[in-house]
Every structure is written in C-alpha cells, then in structure tokens.
Amino acid sequence: MNTQRYPVRVATLADIAEIVRITNSAYLAESFCIQGARTNEADVLQQMGNGQFLVIDDVQANTGSPALLGSVLWSISGERGYLGMLAVDPQAQGQGLARILIGAVEQRCRAADCRYLELTVINLREELFPFYSAFGFTRASTLPFPAPEKITQPLHLVQMRKVL
Numbered sequence: 082m083n084t085q086r087y088p089v090r091v092a093t094l095a096d097i098a099e100i101v102r103i104t105n106s107a108y109l110a111e112s113f114c115i116q117g118a119r120t121n122e123a124d125v126l127q128q129m130g131n132g133q134f135l136v137i138d139d140v141q142a143n144t145g146s147p148a149l150l151g152s153v154l155w156s157i158s159g160e161r162g163y164l165g166m167l168a169v170d171p172q173a174q175g176q177g178l179a180r181i182l183i184g185a186v187e188q189r190c191r192a193a194d195c196r197y198l199e200l201t202v203i204n205l206r207e208e209l210f211p212f213y214s215a216f217g218f219t220r221a222s223t224l225p226f227p228a229p230e231k232i233t234q235p236l237h238l239v240q241m242r243k244v245l
Contacts, residue, residue, distance in 0.1 A: 087178060089185040092134035092152065097125050099149040100134055100168075107168035114205050115231050120166065132156025132163070135185050137178055139170075153182040155189060162190030162198040162245070183216055191245050198245055201238040210239075217243045 092100060101120055108119035128134070132154050139148040151169040155162060164186045169178045190198050201224060202209045210220070218241040226232055 087137045087150070087176075087181050089135050089137055089181060092129070092136045094126075094129075096134065096136055096149060096152075097122050097129075100125050100136070100152045103149055103152055103170050104166055104168040106171050107174075109171075111203060111206065114203065114234050114236055116233055117231055128154050128166070134166075135182060135189075137181065139173075151178040151182050153186055155186040157190065157193050157195060160194070160196040162186065162193070162195040164198060164200045167200075179212075180216075187243075187245065195245055198243045199240055201240050203236055204239050205234075205236050210241075213241050219243070 101118075101122055104120045104125075105118045111119070125134070133156070134152050134154050136149050137151045139150045149170070150173040152166070153164060153168070154166040155164055157163070164183065167179060167182060169176075169182075187198060198218075199221070200213065200218065202213065203226070204223070220239055221242040222240045224238040224240055226236055226238055
C-alpha cells in the first residue's frame with residue numbers, strides 16, 4: 082500500500098460533516114442489530130475534545146468541499162491508546178486504507194509511549210475478529226454496549242488489545 086498516495090492528517094472542524102458521512106455509511110453493516118445512525122456532528126465534535134480524528138483525503142474528488150476516504154478516532158489514557166470509529170467510505174474499501182489508518186494510530190501511540198492499543202467490536206460482527214487479529218489484536222474482555230436503547234437484539238462489546 083502506497084502511504085504517500087494516501088497521506089494521513091489530523092482532522093479539523095471543517096471535516097466533521099465528512100467524518101459523520103463516512104462513519105454512518107461504513108457502520109450500516111451494524112443496522113441488523115443497532116438502530117439509528119452511528120454518529121452525528123455533535124458526537125464527533127465531542128469526540129474531538131477527547132482525542133483526535135485522523136483522516137485520508139479524497140484527492141480525486143472535485144466537489145469544491147472537503148471529501149474524505151477514511152477516518153479513525155484515537156486517544157490516549159495513561160499507557161493505553163484507543164482506536165475507535167474506524168471508517169472507510171464503502172466505495173473505497175478494499176484499497177488498504179484501514180491498514181494505513183490503523184498504522185497511523187499505532188505510530189502515534191508508540192511515540193506517546195503507550196504499551197497497548199485497544200479497540201472494541203460488537204460481538205455479533207464476527208467478520209471483524211479475523212480482520213483485527215491480522216493486525217495483532219487479541220480478545221481481552223467484554224463490556225456492555227454503551228447505548229442499550231439503540232440495540233435490537235442482545236449484544237455486547239468485545240475489547241481487543243495489541244501490545245505495542
């Protein structure tokens with residue numbers, strides 16, 4: 082994967098609408114068990130206060146406004162880094178953009194002397210466990226889903242962890 086072709090940058094407030102669009106599009110795969118949109122502009126703005134979004138621009142877009150191919154949230158708490166809301170525009174999936182974004186988070190967490198990188202996955206998204214395992218993540222624990230009013234069937238989160 083040519084990371085020079087897809088440079089990663091820190092998102093700005095001007096990227097919020099695109100982060101919402103990409104995230105909600107990518108997370109439609111969870112509509113079988115979670116109702117409603119994955120995120121909104123207020124949520125992304127709040128998350129920006131807790132961490133940073135990293136984004137990949139769509140340099141081919143001629144829309145006149147920012148267009149993104151992918152985004153990911155990362156934050157740090159002590160020796161633990163967190164990776165969340167990883168999203169790649171469905172039309173750009175399969176090009177290695179998730180790999181680039183995960184690598185960018187890992188690099189930043191290592192630079193901040195984190196010992197671990199963690200993420201959470203809905204237990205019903207079985208296809209994601211081998212995906213994240215290929216990046217070195219292993220199942221660590223389970224957590225309750227933070228918005229039980231949005232679920233349409235029993236589920237929980239699986240915390241996955243990678244030693245850095």
